Amino acid sequence: MNTLFRSAVIKDLPALLQLEEQCFTTDRLNRRSFQWMISRAHGQLLVAQRGEHLLGYAVVLFHRGTSLARLYSIAIAAQARGNGLGKQLLDRVEACALEHDCAYLRLEVRIDNPGAIALYERNGYQRFALVKDYYQDHADALRLEKRILRRGSLSDRRTVPFGGAAVARPVCTMSQKECRGALRTPTGASSLATGSKAT
Numbered sequence: 001m002n003t004l005f006r007s008a009v010i011k012d013l014p015a016l017l018q019l020e021e022q023c024f025t026t027d028r029l030n031r032r033s034f035q036w037m038i039s040r041a042h043g044q045l046l047v048a049q050r051g052e053h054l055l056g057y058a059v060v061l062f063h064r065g066t067s068l069a070r071l072y073s074i075a076i077a078a079q080a081r082g083n084g085l086g087k088q089l090l091d092r093v094e095a096c097a098l099e100h101d102c103a104y105l106r107l108e109v110r111i112d113n114p115g116a117i118a119l120y121e122r123n124g125y126q127r128f129a130l131v132k133d134y135y136q137d138h139a140d141a142l143r144l145e146k147r148i149l150r151r152g153s154l155s156d157r158r159t160v161p162f163g164g165a166a167v168a169r170p171v172c173t174m175s176q177k178e179c180r181g182a183l184r185t186p187t188g189a190s191s192l193a194t195g196s197k198a199t
């Protein structure tokens with residue numbers, strides 16, 4: 001059966017919440033966060049559907065006025081893992097970020113999540129920072145980045161905040177506990193775009 005990749009709609013909420021429950025033990029997105037991402041966020045919530053089943057999702061957020069996109073979360077249902085679905089969603093996230101004129105994609109991943117780290121590194125993401133005490137359970141995160149826009153492209157002219165590949169890369173000094181609140185009480189795209197997630 002073919003897999004359909006599409007933008008999430010409000011009707012997907014129950015399946016998204018179920019997936020979140022199954023895939024993450026901490027830093028879970030709640031109904032309100034998903035709702036906000038579907039309807040108001042400056043970003044895209046993509047889902048992978050096969051038949052009636054929602055098998056995965058990915059959230060990408062954009063940073064207004066910059067060429068930076070952020071993979072905020074990605075998850076594949078346990079029974080569908082290891083078949084290339086995560087990679088396919090990642091490819092679509094990158095395409096979506098390119099459509100939004102982004103040159104770089106960034107993400108955070110738990111240092112104790114070797115499967116996800118392998119997925120990213122095999123797809124060209126490079127480590128550039130270690131963020132201590134990033135997650136609700138105090139686990140550390142690796143911050144990774146990939147340049148998705150070819151150098152010299154006409155749209156390659158916007159800025160990258162917080163030290164992109166082209167400039168010095170300070171380790172993030174942002175308080176992650178501060179950021180985490182942004183998701184629980186979404187107030188706007190910019191606060192969410194810097195918040196933490198299990199990705």
Ligand SMILES: CC(C)(COP(=O)(O)OP(=O)(O)OC[C@H]1O[C@@H](n2cnc3c(N)ncnc32)[C@H](O)[C@@H]1OP(=O)(O)O)[C@@H](O)C(=O)NCCC(=O)NCCS
Pocket residue numbers: 023024074075076077080081082083084085086087088108109110113114115116118119120122198199
């Ligand atoms: C991480 C996750 C999204 C990967 O999805 P997936 O559909 O299983 O990944 P794919 O089948 O597309 O794998 C693509 C590549 O990633 C790597 N990879 C994925 N899962 C892996 C694992 N458990 N161990 C080692 N490598 C793995 C492999 O390099 C693989 O390529 P290969 O099969 O050619 O070797 C999925 O395991 C998941 O949802 N985990 C729970 C939620 C989570 O951790 N999300 C990421 C948060 S950062």
